Amino acid sequence: MIHGCRAIKRADCFHSKGHRNPCRSSSNPYMILFGAVEIAFSQIPDFDQIWWLSIVAAAMSFTYATIGLSLGIAQTVANGGFRGSLTGVSVAAGVSPAQKVWRSLQAFGDISFAYSYAYILIEIQDTIRAPPPSEAAVMKRATMVSVATTTFFYMMCGCLGYAAFGAAAPDNLLTGFGFYEPFWLLDVANAAIVVHLVGAYQVFVQPLFAFVEARAAARWPGSRFLAREVRVGPFALSVFRLTWRTAFVCLTTVAAMLLPFFGDVVGLLGAISFWPLTVYFPVEMYIKQHGVRRWSTRWVCLQTLSAACFLVSVAGAVGSTAGVVGAVKLHRPFSGY
Template sequence: MITNTKFGIETGNDYSKFDDDGRIKRTGTLVTTSAHIITAVIGSGVLSLAWAIAQLGWIAGPIALVGFSLITWFTSILLADCNRSEDGKRNYTYMDVVKSNLGGMKIQLCGIAQYSNLIGISIGYSITTSISMVAIKRSNCFHKLGQHVGCHESNNQFIIIFGIIQVLLSQIPNFHKLSVLSLVAAVMSFAYSSIGFALSIAKVAGGGGHVETGLTGIPIGENQSSVDKMWNTCSALGNIAFAYAFSTVLVEIQDTVKSGQSENKVMKKATLIAILISTLFYMLCGLLGYAAFGDKAPGNFLTGFGFYNPFWLVDLANLCIVVHLLGAYQVFCQPIFAFVERWSSKKWAGSNFITKEYSIGMPFCGSFNFSFFRLVWRTTYVIFTTILAMLFPFFNDFVGLLGAASFWPLTVYFPIEMYISKAKIPKFSFTWIWMQILSLICLTISLLAAAGSIRGLIKSLQTFKPFHSVS
């Protein structure tokens, strides 16, 4: 909080501990930056890709994955180049970058899009983690009692457990202190993705019964009308868009890169590494998952119990998901925490409750800065997202809606508009025209994906009872 924003000259501290903007020296490297991005990218979105490929088929599915990855990589490069203002000053948040390059009402529109999306992702991760926790318990139940037993469990108690853990983790002061947590989370994402496609390979190689696949995905027929096909295809595009949803925290991640080097160059390398790795894993999980399950691919291919054995490996994969999302939740929440705390510090600068921090010695960890305001505000936020996760536990449609809502404004529109402004690209020039065409295409995809997900949510709500979620 305020301890991290004061200038060294004001606090009387050693200048060697501060960057050129007066903030405590940043320590981010290519490795930690890549880990932050991978933690943000390879999230719960990977689990729905087999289902998404089943809706799109062998042709459109891979094309969609590659297309979204290329667009995300390109616009992330644009966003990285817009990070510093014309006078060379760093921007600390996505809204700061928009303010520096565009200004006007677009700052407020960016804030609404970014923070509503971050809140939605927090809710989505709470849902996903609880589903994986339940899957571990159900897997052991199946092992003991047999697969014919339902072994159904309420998600609510596991959403609450996840919330309690997040209350503790949310006391980590800022993004700069998340490096270890992000590295662990990145390793976990590799682990469960690897287990997922290894199990898919084993299922395909072992025969496991005939599965139906197709060039255009699930066919129109007895089990699916042409209208359902259209809407499910739209929802699948939203799921893939969500799988690449990390632009909301890209600026905050770039702000962790140490000074003395070109932050945008480090960010570009980290983005390329992270997206290449992520797309490889997405291809393996999505395509192999579709090959293993065919048209019956579950919405979450590690908790839909297409895989029953070896049960301990399925349990391990879901445990890795839980550990990963514990860190990923923090990566997406820190911008919200920082925004509220900065605003509160300016609004009530004379309040000790808001601004004062207490240094507490921690065994083997050095000192820890504790704040009563941080404890109260962040705990309230976690409780809020936990309650909403218990109220609306719809995985695929919720993920699709989040992807659709964030993809065009935050991943495409603002990076393109800011780069055009910063590079002073002439209106109606060739570069300006093709960038606007790209933005229009992505807007159309986002609207279709949002429509498909909203329809799915409406259908789910017709038979759903609040706080009675069962897996």
């Protein structure tokens, strides 16, 4: 959301003052606004009650990905051909060999984050109505369609963004300002990013909310604080939910203001969570559920897949850590730049 809001302001600034104007602005006000919005949405009690927000977020994701893809195609056609090369950014283009290695490894972390969704699958499955068809069949089809769609759009946006700009391609085609015009279309895309991230935050954080609150209820079953509610207009709000969820959102907002380099942190989080949650545990559960014999062909293939994804996670974590360290040296805490 923060980058989307800043990008809208910068796009309008570039349009009115020219592309050479730095158009700098602090991200802190947008982070505070994001936190305030998420405090309100975080009071939605359960995951199944945010289905509408998830649909809106998915529609917004489709919107800005389509715009980015279209602009990449248009820019490539305007260039008269592809820029860049199969070997990527040249070391001679102001990038040292070490930087190229770290950035390549960090890309694994960014890709891993895009597929680190496994831990919310159970929460999603709980919202599916009873069969027919079965929840497992619905989830299998939904997973195949969503992964295929996500892979298509991300691969096309990445490849066409590089084809359009080559070594000058920004980290994010829309907020990194590879494109400047038409500015109104960029505003639409960045507004879609803002709405998408508001919904995405809730989709990922609601399972954590549910886990903490279930553990608290089991630990203190007779607590009056946990049971107490206050009425705000037509809504009955749990005092415990209001207190701890607000504190959590405030903490994440402060962390975002302290570490305002989104890409590096996302890559690190993605690398850390990808292998254990998306690969290792699902593979081990499949082996246990289907009784796959140790050292059978299927067992060896599954373990090889798990080991390969583990190496991807390690590579992504190493590259993203180097990126975070480098970004820390260039940023001042709470500076918003």
